[in-house]
Amino acid sequence: MTPEDIVAHYDLEPIPREGGLFRRTWAGPERADGRPEGTAIVALLTTDDYSALHRLPSDEIWHFYLGDPLRLLLLDPDGTTRSPVLGPDIRHGQHLQLTVPTGTWVGARVAAAGAWTLFGCTMAPGFTYEGYEHGNAAHLTARYPAEAARITELCRP
Incomplete structure (x- = not known):
């Protein structure tokens, strides 16, 4: 399977501002505040793109499906940072599923x-x-100076 096969199969589109390609695969019923009860997407990143640092108002659960490992950068509200890896090698610390808590930059x-x-x-x-x-x-970078290089590579204007 190639990235082109995946793009064609899921009819993936660019993710605005963040980067990568995606398709929403599920949205739950609308709540009183206009948000859906829940959502799910499939997304594809290749080496020539990345998921720009962003944060969201709810927990976000990331799931590994296919391909190569994905290295995340998490900038926690308390000032700590982590670099977990999504991937199939769970015996060596990779994650098939990982929750990014509310308010964490990812x-x-x-x-x-x-x-x-x-x-x-x-x-x-x-x-x-x-x-x-x-x-x-x-x-x-002012808030998390130890990660300045990775922050710079994961931000876009």
């Missing part, structure tokens, strides 16, 4: 020596563009 890139990753994200309540907050490199 960005991702296909791991070194990889070519592409097919993954998914699930949220409840569901994703809306109004809840998406795009990362600013200057603000984030």
Whole structure:
């Protein structure tokens, strides 16, 4: 299977601002506040793109499906940082599923020596563009200086 096969199979489209390609595969019923009860997407990243640092108003669960491992950068509200890897090698610390807590900045890139990753994200309540907050490199490097290089590579204007 190639990235082109996946794009054709799921009819993937660009993710606005964040990067990568995606398709929403499920949205739950609408709540009183206009958000869906939950949402799920499939997404594809290749080595020539990345998921820009962003944060959301609900927990976001990331799921590994196919391809190469995906290296995430998590910038926690308490000032700590983590770099978990989504991938199939759970015996060596990779995650098939990982929850990014509310308010945590997250960005991702296909791991070194990889070519592409097919993954998914699930949220409840569901994703809306109004809840998406795009990362600013200057603000984030000031808050998390030890991760300045990775922050810079995972931010876009």
